[in-house]
Amino acid sequence: MDTKILNLFRKEPQGYLSGEDISRKLRVSRSAIWKHIEKLREMGYDIEAVPHLGYRLKSIPDKMIPEEIKQALKTHTFGKEIYSYEKIDSTNAVAYDLAEKGAKEGVVVIAEEQKKGKGRIGRTWVSPPGGIYLSCIIRPRLTPNEIEEFTLVAALCISNSIRDVTGLQSQIKWPNDILVNGKKVCGILTEMKAEIDRIDFMILGIGINVNTNDKNLPPNATSLKKELKKTVSRIDLVRKLLFNLEKEYTIFRKEGFSNIRDKIKTLSATLGRRIKVTTADKIYEGEAIDIDEQGALILRLDTGIMKRILSGDVALLR
Numbered sequence: 001m002d003t004k005i006l007n008l009f010r011k012e013p014q015g016y017l018s019g020e021d022i023s024r025k026l027r028v029s030r031s032a033i034w035k036h037i038e039k040l041r042e043m044g045y046d047i048e049a050v051p052h053l054g055y056r057l058k059s060i061p062d063k064m065i066p067e068e069i070k071q072a073l074k075t076h077t078f079g080k081e082i083y084s085y086e087k088i089d090s091t092n093a094v095a096y097d098l099a100e101k102g103a104k105e106g107v108v109v110i111a112e113e114q115k116k117g118k119g120r121i122g123r124t125w126v127s128p129p130g131g132i133y134l135s136c137i138i139r140p141r142l143t144p145n146e147i148e149e150f151t152l153v154a155a156l157c158i159s160n161s162i163r164d165v166t167g168l169q170s171q172i173k174w175p176n177d178i179l180v181n182g183k184k185v186c187g188i189l190t191e192m193k194a195e196i197d198r199i200d201f202m203i204l205g206i207g208i209n210v211n212t213n214d215k216n217l218p219p220n221a222t223s224l225k226k227e228l229k230k231t232v233s234r235i236d237l238v239r240k241l242l243f244n245l246e247k248e249y250t251i252f253r254k255e256g257f258s259n260i261r262d263k264i265k266t267l268s269a270t271l272g273r274r275i276k277v278t279t280a281d282k283i284y285e286g287e288a289i290d291i292d293e294q295g296a297l298i299l300r301l302d303t304g305i306m307k308r309i310l311s312g313d314v315a316l317l318r
Helices: 002-011 019-026 030-042 066-070 091-100 144-166 224-228 234-255 258-266
Strands: 046-050 054-059 082-088 108-114 132-138 171-173 177-180 183-194 199-208 274-278 283-291 297-301 306-309 313-316
Touching: 002 019, 002 030, 002 054, 002 066, 019 030, 019 054, 030 046, 066 082, 066 234, 082 091, 091 108, 091 132, 091 183, 091 199, 132 234, 144 171, 144 177, 144 183, 144 199, 144 224, 144 234, 144 258, 199 234, 234 258, 258 283, 274 297, 283 306
Parallel strands: 082 108
Antiparallel strands: 046 054, 108 132, 132 199, 171 177, 177 183, 183 199, 274 283, 274 313, 283 297, 297 306
């Protein structure tokens, strides 16, 4: 009923709807309509009531409400089913549990806050109000060694979505960070359940500092609001992200990584820079010169030797 009332408001974006009109169109009592209007107000919808005119929807809340995300969402699969939470431990953990129970590809879990947000290598992702904390179930026909390629495809989608919605020149820091003006604005965590030769499912976890309060940002991080100097619509950004993700994922699945690789390299904040890479067993320094056909970083060491890096933490030196 809440959705039906909101849809009526959307058909009259500048006009008023009387309680009697809403009651007649939805075939419920005026007292029931009033109760639903009050419920929507409690959710953050700004609904104006004017005697002799009726109700008017003035603005929607800056909250991750599934019905608002789905409104005008131009995807076939991604985001068609959304689980939304005010505060949970981890969207990745909830999505993983749903995937094990058979949830379909494209199911999204989203939260206003995370108490135990996950980062790479067991780190914690700080997840205060104002950000986008989203996990998506993917059921690809890939092998486990292709997961790094997919992470870079996701990074491309996020960077392009930020550019589309805000105009900010976001870049990809290999392998899983998005930067704006040299500061981290987004992190990606891809987890999977797999056998030796195939992936059962993957969970794509995305955390974006959107309208995050400056005092809640970690060192060397920024937010889209801080860089743009105005509030960003999180709903618009989620819609654009899901659209871009479905589009590029479809290309990746049909044509492979090579057809997306050049677009990733164009947005790279890593290539052409002197960097330090910390891997599981060693630290390397040199110039990042390429991303290869499998998504690995090619590093030219000071000795001139080319080193292929499959995973690691990158620090940009100059």
